Amino acid sequence: MNGAPAPTRKPDVRVVAPVGARTHWEVGGRPPEGAVEVGAPAGVVTYEPNDMTITVGAGTTFDELDRVLAEKGQECALDPRSRASTVGGTLACGLSGLRRLRHGPVRDHVLEVRFETGDGKLVKGGGPTVKNVTGYDLPRLFVGSLGTIGVLQQATLRCRPRFPSAQWFAGDAADRYRPSARLWDGKQETVLFEGVSADVQEQGRGLTPVAGPPALPEGAHRGRISVAPGRVRACTAALGDDIRWCAELGVGTVHVATDDPSALLRARAVAHGHGGWMLREAGGPPDDDGYGCALPNAALMQRVKDAFDPDGLLNPGRLPLGHTVQP
């Protein structure tokens, strides 16, 4: 919360940083110094392919999840940047994958969560069935909370049949029906179609088949811009030559990377100028881990945080409510 002091803690209590595979270790700020790192169990708890649901320990890697689901011709399109990422880390960071346009954001894949709160209670939210509105939506609250309201133990995810065919193409796909991804790097649009083979080929008519998507930009300083989809082209045009980027058309996510920490701040300012914002994924100036703008609804969010972590033990200083956020 803006300008608020860090909560006072009993001197003998150490803060906690939930840890997965460290593939998202700097997203939303670095974990606090001297924190006790707490992991979660790995492995499949239950998988009933005919229900299209799977329950896994939060420490399960995406690679393992995907392998188990693939054996039954299914998948869960969390699509983290690294296959070594854990399910818990992917949910906590809330970073959706490249096929979000078709498959939806991470938060729409989560049916039930079990996490330990800051005051040591094991809490279940949501339910194990594919459809459920019983009680408040703790699964969606957890997604993107960056380990600040609880340490995830277990999650139940929605799966779906794997498409029999998938192919990337280069070319303008604005008029095609429900592509799975549309990427734009300033020179070329790359689009993914999934479905039965004949449909995929027809969808790709007039486009050029390519081996895969462009590599996401790499660099010591990385971030993810979030703007309304209609603002993507204007936003990326304003980024400048020292920022490498790849945009998800139709979604509004722009992946940016640079070798210069101050350029990352400039990318963030561009996002603000287009009515959006930027989440830092890695690097950036060490003394600035915030949003660079006032967080909307900060007081309400602080009350939500306090509801689950009254003593401020979980990832203090890390976003969503990092204490160094500057307006």
Next chain:
Amino acid sequence: MGPGRASAEPLELALYARDAGVAVGRADAVCFPTSGDDVAAAVRVARRHGRPFVARGSGTGLAGGATPLDGPVVIVTTQMNRVLEIDAEARVAWVEPGVLNLDLSRAVGHLGLHYAPDPSSQQACTIGGNVGTNAGGPHCLSDGVTSAHVLAVDVVLADGTEARLGGLEPDSPGYDLRGCFVGSEGTMGIATRIAVRLTSDPPRVATMLCAFDSVEAAAATVSGVIAAGVLPAALEMMDARITQAVEDFVGAGYPRDAQAVLLAEVDGLEHGVAAHVDAISTVARANGATLVRVAADAAERALLWKGRKSAFGAIARIAPDYYLHDAVVPRTKLVDVLRRVYEIADAHDLIVMNVFHAGDGNLHPLLVFDRRDPGIWDRVYAAGTEILDACLDAGGVLTGEHGVGIEKRDLMPRMFSPDDLDAQARLRDAFDPDGVANPRKVLPRGSRCGELQRAPEGTWI
């Protein structure tokens, strides 16, 4: 608020004392705002007089979520019914909460778009109410319920302040307050403007009617379709009693001698649709289907759907009252749970009819009765509770799309531990520390740690 926009007339208070559920409450005042500022003013006036408030759309909710408890001000949003903005390219619409669900799809139909969640009450229910309950519908099988289609909500919070939760950008900074708000049944504030995602109309749609000699065969087909790797756009089931009632009512072309019918819809591109129609036909025939028919044209498709969506109206031909549950069970447990549902109804000498979203395991067992029969409510409640128990025992949940409201509030401990409920209560309190937004809904008494557990004071009739 303008003249005539607030009332405490007994007739009006009586009208707003209940929704489409069975509980009856009591409002102390009712108002009809026409803007977000009006809503904020109404909340502030209520608070100044120490009164809670309850948001209400068309009152089609079945769980008593809009039933006024503790003499609140009922804030009716039906006069806020404008579609404010349509962005066809971004596939987003901003609407006021009183816009009717079907009116939104009609407003964007000429653009080749629609609003995906389609509750059976879609001709009457409002988008605001849909947000409150996180409403579903047959076509939520492939596209998800309301929460997956709401991008942003402008709300009046319990303290009368206004806030935007979520946004048009794909991820909003901080916690997903939008996700918390959708489905909170009016206990976290009142939506005054809603940004919804619109969905492209599919190039191809195939609607199939399959008939079976037994409920078990139909249910096995549902599981078989999912097992075959097909995720239809919709997969609905109706048993013999409801099928006959629907035929008598609207003549949808369902076979009268079937013990169960499945309505399956697949959509998308030409070859995928054809492949899925084949797969569903194969599974249905393998389970002994007596009829597999694909609607020949849009008119036949519309008629098949008219039957399904008229089901609740058709029940009036059997008995004047019905009581409906909304539990979800794992799809693999459908056959066992349906058998139990019929056994329970028989044991209580009640008629049960099943018409439901089979594809996602969302049961809607309807107990039909005449409330003038002495002692009938006791039997209906007893059977309803046993049915819910059977669903929970099978690994299910209390509600798939109707919400908790009052109806399932006191059953929440069957699904959630004291710590789970305490966490939910704390989340609710973060939004509404004084408990003035739709009080005594969703969470049972005693949800907060240290709160005295007392027998619930119901308003049951």
